[in-house]
Amino acid sequence: MRFTISIILGLIFSLSAYAQGHICGTHETAASLKQLKKNRELLDQGSLRSAPRYIPVTFHLAAENDGTGRIAYGAVLDQLCKMNRDYADLEMVFYLSEMRWNEIDNSGVYNNPNASLNIDNIVDNKDPNSMNIFVTENADTGGNSVGVTLGFYTFFNDYIISRKAELVDTSSTISHEAGHFFSLRHPHYGWEDAPWEESVHGTTVTLTTVGSSQTGGSSPVEKVDGSNCTVAADLVCDTPPDYNFGITSGGCNYTYEVYDCNGDQIFPQVNNYMGYFGNCAKYQFTQEQGDLMRIDYDSPRRSYLRSDYVPNLNVVEGPVVVNAPAQGQTVDFFNSVTIEWDAVANATDYLVTVTGNGQSTEYFRDTNYLFLDDLEPNTTYFYFIKPFNETSACVTSPTQFFQTNDAQTSTEDIQAFSDFSLFPNPLYANDLLNVSFSSTIGTKAYIRIFDTKGALVKELDADVVSGNNSILADTKDMQTGSYVFNMTLSDGKSMSRKFVVN
Numbered sequence: 001m002r003f004t005i006s007i008i009l010g011l012i013f014s015l016s017a018y019a020q021g022h023i024c025g026t027h028e029t030a031a032s033l034k035q036l037k038k039n040r041e042l043l044d045q046g047s048l049r050s051a052p053r054y055i056p057v058t059f060h061l062a063a064e065n066d067g068t069g070r071i072a073y074g075a076v077l078d079q080l081c082k083m084n085r086d087y088a089d090l091e092m093v094f095y096l097s098e099m100r101w102n103e104i105d106n107s108g109v110y111n112n113p114n115a116s117l118n119i120d121n122i123v124d125n126k127d128p129n130s131m132n133i134f135v136t137e138n139a140d141t142g143g144n145s146v147g148v149t150l151g152f153y154t155f156f157n158d159y160i161i162s163r164k165a166e167l168v169d170t171s172s173t174i175s176h177e178a179g180h181f182f183s184l185r186h187p188h189y190g191w192e193d194a195p196w197e198e199s200v201h202g203t204t205v206t207l208t209t210v211g212s213s214q215t216g217g218s219s220p221v222e223k224v225d226g227s228n229c230t231v232a233a234d235l236v237c238d239t240p241p242d243y244n245f246g247i248t249s250g251g252c253n254y255t256y257e258v259y260d261c262n263g264d265q266i267f268p269q270v271n272n273y274m275g276y277f278g279n280c281a282k283y284q285f286t287q288e289q290g291d292l293m294r295i296d297y298d299s300p301r302r303s304y305l306r307s308d309y310v311p312n313l314n315v316v317e318g319p320v321v322v323n324a325p326a327q328g329q330t331v332d333f334f335n336s337v338t339i340e341w342d343a344v345a346n347a348t349d350y351l352v353t354v355t356g357n358g359q360s361t362e363y364f365r366d367t368n369y370l371f372l373d374d375l376e377p378n379t380t381y382f383y384f385i386k387p388f389n390e391t392s393a394c395v396t397s398p399t400q401f402f403q404t405n406d407a408q409t410s411t412e413d414i415q416a417f418s419d420f421s422l423f424p425n426p427l428y429a430n431d432l433l434n435v436s437f438s439s440t441i442g443t444k445a446y447i448r449i450f451d452t453k454g455a456l457v458k459e460l461d462a463d464v465v466s467g468n469n470s471i472l473a474d475t476k477d478m479q480t481g482s483y484v485f486n487m488t489l490s491d492g493k494s495m496s497r498k499f500v501v502n
C-alpha cells in the first residue's frame with residue numbers, strides 16, 4: 001500500500017507542470033511491465049486465439065457522505081454504450097455484472113480517492129468477478145492541483161478511477177483506462193512528464209532513453225524504422241513513435257516537424273485511444289494493441305473475468321414510442337400519473353428520468369410503464385426513457401413533458417369496472433386475497449395495500465383485461481388488522497376497499 005501512495009504523490013508534483021493538461025494518472029510498476037512483456041512474448045509466438053471476449057463491469061458511483069453529487073445512472077448507461085462502440089472492432093464486449101452498480105456515499109472516496117484510507121474503502125467495495133470502475137468527483141488528490149487527472153488504472157489494486165465529468169460521449173477516458181487495464185501503455189510511453197520541446201530536444205531528437213515518474217525507469221526512445229519497437233515505448237510495433245506531441249498540440253492535429261535519431265521524420269498516430277491528442281472525431285486501437293488486450297484477457301491474471309456466461313448480445317434499437325401522457329398534456333391528477341410507452345425490442349430494463357421543480361429522479365423499471373404518486377401540483381415535468389439490456393444501452397427517447405394540475409386522485413369507484421369483490425374478507429394470514437371484477441377496458445393497474453396508518457405494506461402491478469378479471473394478492477407476512485386495498489389505473493382513476501386480516 002505504501003508503495004502505491006508514494007508513486008501517486010509523485011504524480012501530483014508532475015501534474016503542476018502542465019496547468020492546462022489533461023492527464024492520465026496510470027503508473028507502471030515492475031509487475032505491470034512483466035505482464036506486458038509476457039503478453040508481447042505470447043503475441044510473437046502466435047498464441048492469440050480468435051473468439052469474442054466478454055467483460056463483466058461493475059460501476060461504483062461515489063457521492064458525498066449525504067449521497068449528493070453522484071453521477072446520473074443515465075450517464076453510466078451512455079458510457080456502457082460508448083465502451084462497446086469503442087471496443088466493437090476488437091470483439092471485446094463489456095456487460096453489466098450481476099451487481100451492475102454500487103453506490104458509495106463517502107466524501108473521501110468521492111473527492112480524494114487516492115488517500116490511503118479511501119483506497120482501502122475502494123478496495124473493500126470491489127466486486128471480485130468484474131472489471132471495477134469507480135466514478136468520482138476527482139481523480140487526483142485534494143483537488144488543489146491545477147492540472148487535471150481525468151482517470152487512472154492501478155495495476156496494484158486492479159481498478160479504474162474516472163472523474164464523473166469524463167462520462168460524456170466526447171471523452172474516451174474510460175476506454176483509454178480500459179486499455180491500461182488490459183496491459184497497454186501510452187504510445188508516448190516515457191515522455192509523460194517531459195514531452196518533446198524544440199528548445200530542449202531539438203527537431204532531430206538524439207536522446208536515446210527517456211523516463212518519467214510514470215515509467216519508474218528509463219526506456220529506449222522509439223525509432224521510426226521499427227527497429228526497436230518491441231522494446232521501446234509501448235512495445236507495440238504498429239503505433240508509430242510519439243514523443244508526447246499530443247499534450248502541447250491542443251487538438252487532433254500534428255503540425256511539428258520532428259526527426260528521430262536516424263533522421264526519419266516522425267508522424268505519430270493522432271487518433272490513438274492511448275495517446276494524448278484531444279478532440280479527434282474518431283479514435284482507434286491498432287491491430288496489435290487489440291491483440292495484446294485479448295491476450296491479456298486470456299492471461300491467468302484475468303481469470304476472474306472469464307466464465308461460460310454469454311451475455312445478452314441483442315441490440316436495443318429505438319425509437320421509444322411514448323403513449324401517455326400525451327406530449328404537453330395537463331394530466332388529471334398530480335399524485336397519480338402513469339407514464340406508459342411501447343415495449344422496446346431486446347430491452348430488459350428501462351431507466352426513466354423525471355425532472356421538475358429543479359429536481360431530477362431516476363426510476364428503474366422492468367415493465368413498460370411507470371406510476372408516479374409523488375409529483376407536485378401545477379408543475380411541468382420533463383422526462384426521457386432509456387431502454388437497455390446488459391450490453392446495449394445506446395437508445396434514449398426524445399425528452400417529453402407534461403403538466404400536473406392541483407387535483408388529487410379520486411377514490412371513487414372506477415366506471416369501467418363492475419361486480420367488484422375482494423374475498424375472502426376477513427381473510428386469514430397467508431390466505432390469498434382474490435380481487436375479482438369485470439372491466440370494459442384493458443389497461444395497466446397498480447395495486448397497493450396500506451395499513452390503517454397509511455404505510456405501504458405491499459404493491460404489485462397487474463394487467464387488466466377487457467372482460468372478467470381475477471387477480472391474486474399474496475398476503476403472506478401481513479399482521480392481523482385492517483388494511484386498505486387501492487387500485488390505480490394508468491389514466492389516474494383509482495378505487496379503494498377495506499379488508500381485514502384475522
Ligand SMILES: [Zn+2]
Nearest residue numbers: 024025026186
Ligand atoms: Zn493513460
